[in-house]
Amino acid sequence: MAKVTEVNLKKLRPYGDIMDDGTVQIAFTLPVEISPEAREAAVQLVQKMGFEQIKVATMEKAADGFSFFVIYAQLKFTIDFTQIKVLKIEAPKRSRSEIEEVVRTKIGRKLIILGACTGYDAHTVGIDAIFNMKGFSGDYGLERYQWLDARNLGAQVQNEDLLNIAIQEKADAILISKVVSQHNIHIRDMKDLIQRAEKLGLKNKFIFVAGGPRVTHPMALECGFDAGFSVGTKPSDVASYVVEEYIRRSENQRVKKEKVHKKSKKRGDFK
Amino acid sequence: MAHLALDSDLVNRCRESAARISKPIEKVIETHTTVAIERSVLRLFGIEGAIQEGAGQWFPEVNKIVEYLKKENLLDRGVLYWFVNGMIQKKMPAQELATQVALKKIDLIALPRASDDVVCKKAFELCKKAKNYLIEQRDKRDDLRRQVQDTFDPEGKNGPLLYVIVATGNIYDDVIQARAAAQAGAGAIAVIRSTAQSLLDFVPHGATTEGFGGTYATQENFRIMRQALDAESLKLGRYIRLTNYCSGLCMPEIAALGAMERLDFLLNDAMYGILFRDINMKRTLIDQHFSRKIIALSRIVIHTGEDNYLTTADAIENGHQVLASQFINERFALNAQMTEDLMGLGHAQEMDPEYPNVFLLEIARAQMTRDIFPRSPIKFMPPTRYKSGDIFYSHLMDAMFNFVGVLTGQTIQLLGMSTEAMHTPLLQDRWMSIKNARYIFNGARDLGKEINFNSSGIIESWAAQVLKKTYHHLEEIDKKGLFKAIELKAFAEVSRTETGGKGYDGVISKSSKYLNPFFELL
Numbered sequence: 001m002a003k004v005t006e007v008n009l010k011k012l013r014p015y016g017d018i019m020d021d022g023t024v025q026i027a028f029t030l031p032v033e034i035s036p037e038a039r040e041a042a043v044q045l046v047q048k049m050g051f052e053q054i055k056v057a058t059m060e061k062a063a064d065g066f067s068f069f070v071i072y073a074q075l076k077f078t079i080d081f082t083q084i085k086v087l088k089i090e091a092p093k094r095s096r097s098e099i100e101e102v103v104r105t106k107i108g109r110k111l112i113i114l115g116a117c118t119g120y121d122a123h124t125v126g127i128d129a130i131f132n133m134k135g136f137s138g139d140y141g142l143e144r145y146q147w148l149d150a151r152n153l154g155a156q157v158q159n160e161d162l163l164n165i166a167i168q169e170k171a172d173a174i175l176i177s178k179v180v181s182q183h184n185i186h187i188r189d190m191k192d193l194i195q196r197a198e199k200l201g202l203k204n205k206f207i208f209v210a211g212g213p214r215v216t217h218p219m220a221l222e223c224g225f226d227a228g229f230s231v232g233t234k235p236s237d238v239a240s241y242v243v244e245e246y247i248r249r250s251e252n253q254r255v256k257k258e259k260v261h262k263k264s265k266k267r268g269d270f271k
Numbered sequence: 272m273a274h275l276a277l278d279s280d281l282v283n284r285c286r287e288s289a290a291r292i293s294k295p296i297e298k299v300i301e302t303h304t305t306v307a308i309e310r311s312v313l314r315l316f317g318i319e320g321a322i323q324e325g326a327g328q329w330f331p332e333v334n335k336i337v338e339y340l341k342k343e344n345l346l347d348r349g350v351l352y353w354f355v356n357g358m359i360q361k362k363m364p365a366q367e368l369a370t371q372v373a374l375k376k377i378d379l380i381a382l383p384r385a386s387d388d389v390v391c392k393k394a395f396e397l398c399k400k401a402k403n404y405l406i407e408q409r410d411k412r413d414d415l416r417r418q419v420q421d422t423f424d425p426e427g428k429n430g431p432l433l434y435v436i437v438a439t440g441n442i443y444d445d446v447i448q449a450r451a452a453a454q455a456g457a458g459a460i461a462v463i464r465s466t467a468q469s470l471l472d473f474v475p476h477g478a479t480t481e482g483f484g485g486t487y488a489t490q491e492n493f494r495i496m497r498q499a500l501d502a503e504s505l506k507l508g509r510y511i512r513l514t515n516y517c518s519g520l521c522m523p524e525i526a527a528l529g530a531m532e533r534l535d536f537l538l539n540d541a542m543y544g545i546l547f548r549d550i551n552m553k554r555t556l557i558d559q560h561f562s563r564k565i566i567a568l569s570r571i572v573i574h575t576g577e578d579n580y581l582t583t584a585d586a587i588e589n590g591h592q593v594l595a596s597q598f599i600n601e602r603f604a605l606n607a608q609m610t611e612d613l614m615g616l617g618h619a620q621e622m623d624p625e626y627p628n629v630f631l632l633e634i635a636r637a638q639m640t641r642d643i644f645p646r647s648p649i650k651f652m653p654p655t656r657y658k659s660g661d662i663f664y665s666h667l668m669d670a671m672f673n674f675v676g677v678l679t680g681q682t683i684q685l686l687g688m689s690t691e692a693m694h695t696p697l698l699q700d701r702w703m704s705i706k707n708a709r710y711i712f713n714g715a716r717d718l719g720k721e722i723n724f725n726s727s728g729i730i731e732s733w734a735a736q737v738l739k740k741t742y743h744h745l746e747e748i749d750k751k752g753l754f755k756a757i758e759l760k761a762f763a764e765v766s767r768t769e770t771g772g773k774g775y776d777g778v779i780s781k782s783s784k785y786l787n788p789f790f791e792l793l
Contacts, residue, residue, distance in 0.1 A: 062702040063451030120467035
């Protein structure tokens with residue numbers, strides 16, 4: 001009996017039920033009435049996508065002039081998994097008690113974290129899940145942390161106001177949630193916040209974190225944020241990151257100061 | 272249909288408590304008007320023009336007129352006093368005068384004044400005419416319902432109505448999506464509004480093709496969609512209902528527009544605006560009363576927004592908040608002469624799907640809502656809170672939601688979308704969802720008639736417990752007063768204050784000479 005084939009990471013392909021079969025499930029709608037021609041059009045489109053062995057599982061009339069397809073097909077292409085590089089959040093995952101301990105011992109004061117749904121976004125479900133005492137999926141919200149001063153400013157907070165509050169309250173981190181993403185409004189709002197912060201020279205004063213169903217870490221970085229979290233993020237994930245990033249920054253500043261200190265000493269030697 | 276053995280005496284005491292809670296609010300409602308109410312009376316006169324500000328936005332004439340009078344502190348007599356006097360003096364029809372005033376070509380307060388009696392009489396006549404138009408439009412809508420098949424039954428006896436949303440941002444794309452949904456089997460279409468329209472203190476003008484997360488509610492958009500659904504109803508031989516959102520700062524204006532453009536359902540709930548849009552509580556409760564008077568005349572079914580509480584407060588722990596709010600909402604609706612068959616009280620299936628026996632608790636909540644408000648068209652909202660990008664699991668959650676809906680005799684079932692939390696629904700998402708609902712509503716149609724609830728079982732005891740908690744919650748609210756109770760987070764874990772929130776400056780004390788015959792006529 002031959003052994004099952006091992007995965008070849010140099011040539012990675014989707015898995016159906018046999019290694020390397022390349023099976024993919026595709027569903028889409030075509031704005032034409034169901035017909036043999038519509039079916040053929042769907043097959044040819046999937047061919048153009050790089051699939052072979054195309055099986056139309058179903059063609060359904062979704063409405064007058066609309067046909068809905070579910071298709072299974074095999075992908076020709078492969079990916080070298082060993083060459084994949086991804087930007088990800090580099091912070092050790094800590095539990096609530098570990099986070100509390102780190103803040104208490106290494107920072108020695110409460111970190112101030114502000115949260116808001118910005119722009120016209122009124123969907124607070126994300127920011128609430130992170131902030132509210134009760135938290136999300138058994139993970140307590142930031143408001144329950146003794147060593148975090150976490151304040152949820154709620155919905156429809158304008159970027160300008162948010163920055164003003166952050167200055168007033170001497171915030172360490174700003175967490176924003178973006179749910180509405182039609183016409184990429186979330187990206188525009190996110191970029192706007194960072195541009196305003198840059199103008200006011202505040203970009204490095206706060207740790208900027210974004211979250212939402214359409215937010216990813218690379219996308220958040222592109223918008224100028226320090227980190228981005230997507231669906232399924234727990235409050236302790238966010239807290240782990242913020243605390244780690246705060247410590248990293250203070251460490252950097254300390255090193256910088258020491259360098260400056262040494263430099264000036266040297267200069268003193270010259271005198 | 273299986274029923275729960277609820278303590279009917281306790282249900283009655285909840286209703287008495289709700290009546291006591293609404294009493295002090297009634298006083299506030301009686302003695303005040305708002306800029307939005309004043310604008311809606313002009314809208315009921317058929318004024319729908321707008322003028323462009325510079326090269327920018329189109330701004331409704333009704334806003335121009337009302338804002339001018341407000342600035343001059345003359346709104347306490349009601350816009351009609353000034354406007355009808357203007358019509359008398361200038362011998363102009365309403366629309367023509369409105370345009371002239373909005374363009375500042377006529378100054379309403381600089382005109383000679385007819386005697387109060389003459390103005391009153393003329394205003395009464397005009398309001399009567401406006402009312403007759405609403406009745407005509409209502410009858411036209413009801414005729415179409417009779418002409419084609421209409422199986423909607425407020426008590427849910429014909430099974431849940433399939434209700435879906437469209438939200439492209441472009442009214443013309445919405446029409447395509449709505450017609451497709453109707454063809455797939457939907458019985459009601461809601462056009463979701465653009466995000467934050469509820470915070471605009473004016474109704475945008477004309478047909479719109481850009482919005483965020485939805486499409487602007489405008490009179491022209493209402494017309495375009497209703498016309499498309501009329502055509503689709505005739506084609507399918509099945510009446511398709513249209514829904515929009517009558518909440519926020521323009522609540523009574525949307526009610527007026529909805530009534531004039533033959534809408535069937537309006538989401539109408541001051542509590543929603545207070546809690547989730549931070550609209551001032553006095554403003555929106557006063558607005559709500561006038562809008563519900565229009566709604567009562569036009570026999571539009573309202574939907575209340577208690578389902579939203581469960582998106583911020585835990586659904587297992589806070590069922591009593593939803594029920595308490597429904598009792599209060601029912602009382603406010605009765606106060607505006609609405610009948611029970613027009614009160615689409617809202618609730619939702621939002622409990623943690625991994626909680627043990629969660630469906631038993633959901634069935635308890637859905638069944639008790641049905642049984643406590645037997646004559647009302649209960650609106651049941653789908654899971655959203657625990658949905659993620661796993662569309663297959665979401666589709667399954669929707670199936671169970673549909674099962675609970677048909678089992679417990681819900682009237683209006685807003686169908687869940689497998690792509691909830693991802694994007695506004697694609698045509699195929701809606702099609703899949705409708706197919707899901709049709710399958711389950713058909714297959715389990717009479718299941719509710721076949722079963723009984725175990726008198727000492729989980730479902731009965733959960734319902735009894737929620738009812739008891741509801742009564743205590745209402746008693747607490749009654750003790751503190753509604754305004755104070757809201758401040759102390761009686762609902763949805765949100766706190767609002769009596770004078771806080773948006774739109775408070777649009778509340779005006781009526782003078783003894785306040786003129787608005789609609790209050791008597793509606």
